[in-house]
Amino acid sequence: GESVGLHLPTLSVQEGDNSIINCAYSNSASDYFIWYKQESGKGPQFIIDIRSNMDKRQGQRVTVLLNKTVKHLSLQIAATQPGDSAVYFCAENSAGNQFYFGTGTSLTVIP
């Protein structure tokens, strides 16, 4: 999984399989988290967010899980498609106005 300061992790999955992307965050006071998707040459795109008073939140084909005990966040993508190939970032927020991003995970979907 990703964490601040590490080299970009990579994940390859077969089309149709489920993908799990992990993120370890650093600040135990962080109370809001966002997952972003970034395709090559484009700006990040919001996928899903979660507050610290939640353990799980679901969107369309995506689920975010939050484990505050171990400061871990995961993004699950169901039935991964070639269009899901991108770099995925988690971002944490603790002060209301500042977001801190992880280094990202590169997801490659194999047709």
Place this chain on the structure above:
Amino acid sequence: NAGVTQTPKFQVLKTGQSMTLQCAQDMNHEYMSWYRQDPGMGLRLIHYSVGAGITDQGEVPNGYNVSRSTTEDFPLRLLSAAPSQTSVYFCASSYVGAGEWSYEQYFGPGTRLTVT
């Protein structure tokens, strides 16, 4: 509705030159921010603004200035460009409403800056 726009898309500067990266949004968002993205480092916050006339520093503000005279525009100024400022710069905006807990940030397409 164009969303968040940034100009220029690409720029090459010589060390010591100054320039302004433009950012505009047409969604009436109060919150706007500037990030830089370097390989293997993720996005780092440079400056942000919670409304017209209000700006604050982020994680890596040195060498950059911002101003927010209108809700729509949030330019980023490089005072004296250095090779360490070679990066991709992203502007973002979001709505922050009373009682809202979701801060969906909309990002622009980025400006790729090279300082030689």
